[in-house]
Amino acid sequence: xxxxxxLQEITAGYQGxxxxxxxxxxxxxxxxxxxxxxxxxxxxTLLKAISGLVSVKEGSIRINxxxxxxxxxxxxxxxxxVHVPEGRQVFPGLSVEENLWLGxxxxxxxxxxxxxxxxxxxxxxxxxxxxxxxxxxxxxxQMLAIGRGLMxxxxxxxxxxxxxxxxxxxVDLMIDALENLxxxxxxxxxxxxxxxxxxxxxxxxxxxxxxxxxxxxGATDEVINDDMxxxxxxxx
Amino acid sequence: MVERFxxxxxxxxxxxxxxxxxxxxxxxxxxxxxxxxxAILAIGLNFILGYAGxxxxxxxxxxxxxxxxxxxxxxxxxxxxxxxxxxMPIAGAILxxxxxxxxxxxxxxxxxxxxxxxxxxxxDVTNNWVxxxxxxxxxxxxxxxxxxxxGAFSIDGRTLPGMFIIVSTIFVALMIAAAIARKSNxxxxxxxxxxxxxxxxxxxxPTTVYKVAAFAIAGAISALGxxxxxxxxxxxxxxxxxxxxxxxxxxxxxxxxxLGSLWGPVLGSVLLTGLPEFLDLDPHMKLIIYGAVLLIxxxxxxxxxxxxxxxxxxxxxxxxxxGTE
Numbered sequence: 001x002x003x004x005x006x007l008q009e010i011t012a013g014y015q016g017x018x019x020x021x022x023x024x025x026x027x028x029x030x031x032x033x034x035x036x037x038x039x040x041x042x043x044x045t046l047l048k049a050i051s052g053l054v055s056v057k058e059g060s061i062r063i064n065x066x067x068x069x070x071x072x073x074x075x076x077x078x079x080x081x082v083h084v085p086e087g088r089q090v091f092p093g094l095s096v097e098e099n100l101w102l103g104x105x106x107x108x109x110x111x112x113x114x115x116x117x118x119x120x121x122x123x124x125x126x127x128x129x130x131x132x133x134x135x136x137x138x139x140x141x142q143m144l145a146i147g148r149g150l151m152x153x154x155x156x157x158x159x160x161x162x163x164x165x166x167x168x169x170x171v172d173l174m175i176d177a178l179e180n181l182x183x184x185x186x187x188x189x190x191x192x193x194x195x196x197x198x199x200x201x202x203x204x205x206x207x208x209x210x211x212x213x214x215x216x217x218g219a220t221d222e223v224i225n226d227d228m229x230x231x232x233x234x235x236x
Numbered sequence: 237m238v239e240r241f242x243x244x245x246x247x248x249x250x251x252x253x254x255x256x257x258x259x260x261x262x263x264x265x266x267x268x269x270x271x272x273x274x275a276i277l278a279i280g281l282n283f284i285l286g287y288a289g290x291x292x293x294x295x296x297x298x299x300x301x302x303x304x305x306x307x308x309x310x311x312x313x314x315x316x317x318x319x320x321x322x323x324m325p326i327a328g329a330i331l332x333x334x335x336x337x338x339x340x341x342x343x344x345x346x347x348x349x350x351x352x353x354x355x356x357x358x359x360d361v362t363n364n365w366v367x368x369x370x371x372x373x374x375x376x377x378x379x380x381x382x383x384x385x386x387g388a389f390s391i392d393g394r395t396l397p398g399m400f401i402i403v404s405t406i407f408v409a410l411m412i413a414a415a416i417a418r419k420s421n422x423x424x425x426x427x428x429x430x431x432x433x434x435x436x437x438x439x440x441x442p443t444t445v446y447k448v449a450a451f452a453i454a455g456a457i458s459a460l461g462x463x464x465x466x467x468x469x470x471x472x473x474x475x476x477x478x479x480x481x482x483x484x485x486x487x488x489x490x491x492x493x494x495l496g497s498l499w500g501p502v503l504g505s506v507l508l509t510g511l512p513e514f515l516d517l518d519p520h521m522k523l524i525i526y527g528a529v530l531l532i533x534x535x536x537x538x539x540x541x542x543x544x545x546x547x548x549x550x551x552x553x554x555x556x557x558x559g560t561e
Contacts, residue, residue, distance in 0.1 A: 051438060077440030085438070091431035094424075101421070102428050105440045152440065 002065040004029045004188045005050070005081060005156045010059040012049040019045045021212045022059070027156055032182065032189040034199040034220060037209035043192040044086055046209065047158045050190075051083035052076045064155070078106050080155035084145050086164065086192075092134035096125055099133050099144055103151030110153065118147040121177055139170030143177070150181075157181075158190045163198055171195065178202055196224060245499050249411065253404045257397060265400050269468050271502075271509045272407045273461055277486040278493060278501030279414050280457030283450045285487070286496035287423050289430030290340070290447065294351030296482030297358035298328045298455040302462020303472045304362065307375040310466070317381040317393070320463045321406075328459030329452040336448035343433075355479050362474035374473030378466050403464055410457070411502070418498050426450050427496070458486075492533050494540025503541035507533070 005027040013019035019042040027033045035043050048054040050061055052073040060069045063079045071079070082103075091099050100118060104111040119126040122143040128136060133144060142162055149157050162178070163171045175198050181187060182202060193199050199206060199220060206220040216223055256268045277295060284292045305327060306320035339350045362369045369375070381393035381402070392398040417423055428436040429443050437443050466472050475481060485508075493504025511529060515522050537543055 053434070053438060072442075073438045074440040074442050077438070083438055085435065089432065089435055091428055091435070093431050094427055098424055098427070101424060102436065102441075103439055148439075 002029075003027060003062075004064060005190065006062040006065075007046075007050070008060045008062070010046075010049060010056055010061065012045065012054055012056045012059075014045075014054065018057070019054075019212050020049060023209070023212070023214055024059075025207055025214065025217075027188045027190050028205075029155075030185045030188055031205065032191065032203040034203035034206040035190070035192045035209055036194070036199060036206060036224070037215070041209045042212040043209055044160055047083055047085075047160050047190070047192060050076070050081060050158065053083075077152055077154075081158065082149045082152045082154035082156070083158045084149040084160060084162070086160035090133035090136070090141050090144050090148075092132070094133055095130050096133055096136070096144055097129045100125075100148050100151050103148035106152050111151070114151050114153060118150050121150070121180060122147050137170075139166050139173065142166060142170075142174065146177075155186065156188045156190055158192075160192045161194065162191065163193065163195050171198070174198075175201060200224065245502075249502065250408070253408070257400060257404070260397060262396055265396050267510065267513050269400060269403055271505045272403055273465055273468070274486065274489050274505035274509050275501045276407065276410060276461040276464070277458055277482070278490040278504055279410060280454040280461070281486050281490050282414070282496065282501060283417075283423075283426070283457075284447075284454040286490060286500070287426035287430060288447055288450045290451070291344070291348035291487075292351050292451070292454055293348050293479070293483050293487065294354035294358075295454065295458050295486050296355045296477045296479060298332070298458035299462045299465070299482050299486075300358050300362060300474075300477030301328055301331065302459030303466040303477065304369055304375070304462075305459070306463040306466040307378050307472050308368070310378045311375060317379075317402075317463070317467050320466075321460065324459045324463045325456040328455040328457075332452040332455030333448055336451040337444065340444060340447045340451060352479065352483075355483050359474055359478050362477065369474070372474060374471060376471040378470045378472070380467050380470065399468055403468065406460070406464065410460075411498075415498055422446070422449070488530070490540075492530060492540060494537075494542030497540060497542035500540045500542040507541065 003026040007023055007025040010020055010023045011018060023046060025033070025035075035046065037043055045054055049056050052068075052071050052075070056069050060067055062068065063076070063081055066079065068076055068079055091102065094102070100115055101111065104114055107114060124140055125143055125147060128140065133141065136144060146157075146159065146162065149159075163174055166174065178189070178198070179202060181189065189202065191199065191203060203220050206217065206223040207214050208216040208223060253268070256264050259265075277299060280298075281292060281295055284290050302320075302324040305324040306317070309315040309320045309323065310317070335354070339347060339354070342350050363372055365371075380399060383390050383392050384398075384402075385391060391401050393402060425436065425441055425446050428441070429446060433443055462477075465476070489504040489508050490501055491504070492508060493502065494500030507529070512522055512526055515525055517525070533541065537547060
C-alpha cells in the first residue's frame with residue numbers, strides 16, 4: 001500500500017542556510033507519526049517544507065504517491081495534507097465560525113457536515129461560535145486551529161506542538177480529542193511534540209530529528225525510551 | 237444591535253434620498269450628490285483597505301480614469317452616459333488587474349507608497365498630456381443623458397433632480413451589492429488575508445488572486461464614481477483627482493466612517509461632506525471645527541462612526557451592571 005506521505009532525502013532551508021539535510025520519512029495511511037527532537041533541530045521547518053511554505057532544494061515529497069515537491073501551499077492542501085502551525089494561530093478579528101469556515105476551502109459542498117463533525121470533537125467551540133477567535137483561551141484557540149485543519153478533511157493532519165504552553169488540564173483534553181481522531185482509519189497525524197505523554201499515547205512511529213538530520217526512528221516506545229535520552233544528553 | 241441598525245440604516249438611506257428629491261432644492265441636492273460620490277469611493281476602498289487591509293492611496297488615479305474616460309467618450313465620440321458607465325469600470329478593473337499583481341507584491345507602507353506613486357503619475361499625465369486631457373484647463377461640456385423612460389415614469393437626465401435619481405439608483409444598487417458582498421465567502425477570505433496572509437495561503441487560498449480581485453473591485457468602483465462625477469459637474473480638470481483631493485479624502489471618509497463596515501462609507505461621507513457645508517462660518521473657523529470633529533471622532537470611536545451603536549450598547553450594559561451591583 002502506498003504511504004499517505006513520503007519524504008525522500010529532503011534538503012531544505014531558508015535563503016542562504018540549509019536546515020534539513022537529507023531527511024527521509026514516511027507516514028502510513030491511518031497511522032500517526034511523531035517527530036521529536038531538541039529546539040532548533042528543524043522540526044517546524046520540516047512541516048513547512050511539506051506544506052510548501054519553505055522550498056525544497058533536493059529530494060522529493062510524495063502525497064499518495066504523487067510528487068508534490070515544491071507545489072504551492074494551496075495545492076498541497078487540495079492534495080490532502082493540512083498544516084496546523086505552531087502557537088495556536090487563529091485569525092484574530094474573525095469569529096470562531098468564520099475561522100472554521102475558512103478551513104473548509106477545498107470541500108465547499110461538505111462544509112456543513114465537517115463543521116458539525118468538528119463541533120462534535122470540540123464541544124467547547126460550539127458555545128463560542130460567534131465569539132472573536134482572539135478572545136478564546138489558549139486551549140480553545142488550539143482546538144480551533146486543529147478544528148480548522150480538520151475542516152479541509154485532510155488525509156494527513158500536521159500538528160506543530162499542539163500542547164505548547166497549555167495548562168495541564170487542557171493538555172489532557174487535547175490528548176482525549178486527538179485520541180478520538182485516532183479511531184479514524186483514513187486520517188494520519190504527523191505531530192511535532194515535546195510532550196512524551198502525548199506522543200506515546202498517540203503515535204505508532206517516531207522520528208528523532210537532531211540538527212536537521214534523522215538521528216533515530218522506529219516504533220514510538222522503543223525510540224523514545226532508548227535513544228532519546230542519549231540524544232538529548234549529547235552522547236549519541 | 238448591529239443587525240437592528242442595518243434595518244434602520246436602509247430606511248434612513250432611502251428616506252433621506254426620497255426626502256431630498258421631494259425637497260427639490262438645488263443646494264441640498266448637490267450636497268447629497270457629493271455625499272454619494274464620496275461614499276462610492278469609500279465603498280470601493282473598503283474592499284482593498286477595509287477588508288483586505290491594504291492601504292490603497294492611489295484611488296484618485298482610478299477616479300480620474302473614470303472621469304477622463306467619461307469626458308472623452310462623451311465629448312469626442314458623442315457616446316451616451318450609459319456607455320461610459322459600463323466601459324470605464326471595466327477599464328478600471330482591467331488596469332487594476334494588470335498592475336495589481338505587481339503592486340501587491342508589496343505590503344503595508346510599501347504598498348501605500350507604491351499606490352501613492354500611481355496617483356502622482358495620473359496627476360502628472362492629466363496636467364501635461366494637453367492634447368487628450370486638456371491639461372490644467374480640463375475638459376468642459378460633458379453632456380448629461382437626455383430623457384429616459386416613458387410618460388409619467390420618465391426622468392430628465394439633463395436636470396439636477398434627474399441626475400439625482402440616476403446617481404441615487406446606482407448608489408442604492410451599489411450599497412445592496414456591497415451588503416451582499418460583505419456576507420460572502422469572498423470578503424471572509426479577504427478578512428482572513430488582512431488577519432494573516434500566510435496562514436490564509438496555507439489553507440489553500442491563492443491569496444494573490446483574491447487581493448488582485450479586491451484591488452480591481454476598488455478600481456472599478458472608483459472609476460464608476462469618476463464617470464458620475466464627470467456627468468454631475470460636467471467639467472473636469474486635474475485638481476479633483478490629486479492625492480489630497482481624492483485618494484486621501486476617500487481614506488479619511490472610510491477611516492472616520494469605519495473600516496470594513498457596511499455603513500461606514502455612508503456615515504463618513506455624510507459627516508465629512510455634510511459638516512463643512514452646514515457650518516456657515518468663516519473659512520478658518522470652519523477648518524478648525526472640522527479638524528476638531530475629526531480628532532474627537534477618531535479618539536472616541538477608533539473603529540469609526542459605524543461602531544457607535546456597538547460602543548453605546550456596550551457602555552449601557554456596563555452601566556446597568558454597575559447599577560445592579
